[in-house]
Amino acid sequence: MPGPFTVWTYDWVPQGPRGHVRDIRLRWALEEAGLPYAVRSVRFEDRTGPDHLAIQPFAQVPALQDGEITLFESGACLLHLADLSEALMPRDPQARAETLQWVIAGLNSVEMVSVPWWFIGLSKPPENPLEGWLNARLDRLSAVLATRDHLAADRFTVADLLMADILRVPKLRVLLGPYPALEAYTARMLDRPAFRKARQDQLDHFAAADAARAEAARAEG
Ligand SMILES: N[C@@H](CCC(=O)N[C@@H](CS)C(=O)NCC(=O)O)C(=O)O
Structure with missing residues (x-):
């Protein structure tokens, strides 16, 4: 138990x-x-x-x-x-594998770029040397989410939760303008009652x- x-x-x-x-x-x-x-x-x-x-x-x-x-x-x-x-990950082996894959992709292919990009941006350099790398990741992620509503298993999973939390960082979210599929995906995930409660509880x-x-x-x- x-x-x-x-x-x-x-x-x-x-x-x-x-x-x-x-x-x-x-x-x-x-x-x-x-x-x-x-x-x-x-x-x-x-x-x-x-x-x-x-x-x-x-x-x-x-x-x-x-x-x-x-x-x-x-x-x-x-x-x-x-x-x-x-509720977080289906038990079907293929769906489970997809979920695991997209959780690791969130951490290791997107956040691995977005956090250093954000950190370098804090010192306000004229050009952020990681911007091209980050945009390449957003390009590819956007292509995936232009064809479906969720990352894995044709339904909400913990991979969406994680990816939306990565993408909603305010400085990064501004970059989503040219990526309507990514912006719509992020907005959809953040509209979930569980997210809204979690955020309010943290603020409180x-x-x-x-x-x-x-x-x-x-x-x-
Ligand atoms: N890879 C870690 C990163 C954790 C992390 O960056 N935590 C931040 C808060 S969101 C923190 O504790 N920052 C204070 C610090 O690094 O000293 C994870 O995903 O749990």
Whole structure:
């Protein structure tokens, strides 16, 4: 019997990443699967402490606890949940293989380019040297999604959840203008009630931390 499930995240992050911290992938998947879960936080300032490093050796979030099992890496956590819920991944061998393939493609062919592209963009270079590489990936992904509504198995899977979360990063989403199939796909996925709940819950989680911190500062005088 799987569970109980706990999603680990930070207690607080600055405004910028709120709504985009990768615990949202786990929240979204658990919501899609209808699996109840708790959220636990590591204090942002304690992320390099031994307790958190024992769970996430890169001092990042998220991590997932499923009963006695603890694992990190959002992709690994998603695949773990997908093994537990047909809502996330069909059991038919071909459909399952397609789902696994597109989860890894999201992580290793798209996010592997989009995150460094985004990071280089932070320093506002006149030209981002990774833009051509990223556009080549978007070109190909767009060609796939111009012919179908989902990446794998002719239905929503955890691969769509992951890919939409990769594509919705605001700076990247702006680039989707010339790719109507990609923009429509992303918008469709983000319209899912499970995503909207996961996002709102994450925003509420960090807002509660603001309130708690303000209260602690007041108490300290
Ligand atoms: N490959 C990791 C990346 C995790 C990641 O980048 N987490 C961010 C939050 S979304 C984080 O913890 N950033 C703080 C840091 O890297 O120090 C995964 O997918 O779980």
